Amino acid sequence: MLVLPDHGSNPQYTYKAMDIRMPDQIVDLSANINPHGPPAVLKKIWKDLLDEIITYPDPHSAALRRSIARKEEIEAEAILIGNGGAELIHLIGRWLSHSNVLIIHPTFSEYEKACQINDCTIHHFILKENDWDLDVNQLKATLPKMDAVFICNPTNPTGVLYSASKLEEIIIEANNKNCYVIVDEAFYDFPLEEVTIAPLVKKYTNLMVLRSMTKMFSIPGIRLGFLMAGETVVKELETYQVHWSVNGIAQKVGETLLEEKDFIRHTQCMVKREREELFAFFDECQFDYSPSQTNFYLLRDPELNGQTELFRFLLENGIVSRHTLNFKGLDGRWLRFAVKGEKEHEKLMDALTEWKSRP
Template sequence: MSWPSHGSNPQYLYKAMGLALPKEFIDFSANINPLGPPPSLKEKWVDFFREIHVYPDPFAIKLTNMISKAEQTERDTILIGNGGAELITLLGRMLARKRVLLVEPTFSEYEEVCRVNQCEIVYHQLIEPDFTLNLSDLRSSLVDVDALFLCNPNNPTGIHYPPSTMISIIEECEKRDCLVILDEAFFDFLIEYESVVPYINKFSNLIIIRSLTKMFAIPGIRLGYLVAQPAIVSELSKLQSHWSTNTIALLAGELCLQNEAFIKETQEYIDCERKRLFSFFYHNNYIASSSDVNFYLLQDPHLQDQFTLFEFLLHQGIIPRHTFNFPGLDGRWLRFAIKGHEENNQLMEVLAKWRNQHSSS
């Protein structure tokens, strides 16, 4: 079966399953802020419209300055992109025909981009259900590797690895002349986050990717940025198409970065809903990954793979993210976003229904 490679766009998933898309459904497959975009974005939308006749700033000076100030890093260490996906694509071009290590399970886009650019791909597999990451296990996989992709907090597990772990890996990779590409697309969902951006000045091999589409619920706009030493930013910018980030995205980004209260509200909301969901999972004999953010892996331990549960959920209008294209997971888990209170209630009702029907399995 040809599975969709990403969450969202559920019509393609139902088509792959040979099912009709129900009139009413809840899409748990996309990890977007359940509170939606900041209200200020809607308030300013008409103002944005007035700017669409103007070409976007190809250097994104205003947004770059805002990020530079917020992250306390120099402007020439920042590259604005048309979502994290474009930045990953640029990195793939820079790494063409190089040897790349992926720590699995992880975001499928890394492998897709590397394959397109004829990279040699090697894997380091984290062991479920804890998905522990440490340097002693990773060290043997780093032999003759040109670049390492790390996702932290990790997609699809939602697990956040501490800065001490990241620094030890970056130091080891520096000794081996190996780039570390650290994808922090979900960092702003962490209540207590210790930034590794300051280490850009210390390590020439560190590249950090950030997304603004997840926290601010603007995936239709596409906006992200990268932080690295100026030489790397300069090299990547030469691979980027002119005006790759549109005017609306730049204006939205400038506005979103001023919404600190919105970020805090989101973090607290997600934390409350996650605790409520995980309590339900525990009491109904489901296993969930130790997520710290707005999504998690889930499995019914009575099943060897989760396909029958997956199919049951789709019939109920509950759409999780399959894991058939996450190496090492191979369908043994399902990924769910944390949605709004009532939507999470409906998920728990359907999972309770499944458990009642299969309690003796």
């Protein structure tokens, strides 16, 4: 039985699982990280950051919380800093222990994993393929039996972006049914027109908003994310958090990166341009793709049901995509690709052209 890694990145494990020799040169399109790399300011301040390794970090990340609070126009007490978004997801899972949880699929696998290990009863709401639109009325009908619902926006892995008004309609109904809504905005800052519901945490006590600084700023090795919610929820989640879980370097880096508005805007424009050029090529070559508005998308050859054959072909040609075998509602019928730069996309398009020209 084929067992592939649960996440993108670390392509050596994918090659090993597929029993393919890993080429010396590869194009890794499996991880949704900003292709520009970290902002230049990090190199300028890196030596100064070394001072942080000789003292214990602030266990409450107070300075970073204040900086985020000013930017988001909420209270610092409504913010919890985490060792990446994954830590915060698992804190929520522990907090929801033995609850009824609804997960909207296809989506990030860590939500279900965090809830499973905390003995939650998990319910699945699977979106219809090709447009993955969110039927609010159908979803609202399930809420009376739920304690919490996870929504990713933009959705990983489809890249579909839901409006703030649609999400607020769900939050209002959930609030009436004593149900929490966890909205993961890990990729909210990649679309040119940002959609966020973070301001609503001041209005609805049942809302939690997750953010990651890993993706936009290309710092997966540093691990940094934050959660915005009502003060009571934040205090309860904080009791589950390991002391000093967010290191001092990460806290200082976070404060610095919050000021990088030009870097974000430049990335947004690049992602939109590159994505539109790719989609035009896919139309020409008759590939199906998801209506993504962010820095990744789903792709499939409509002549295949499962995409393992295409997945293998690309790996053999040094191009690493992300399988979807562990995404409910996709089950391997699509591949996920990150939006990168012109050179990477030329190699991808060359490989896909060769794929289509096979006898």
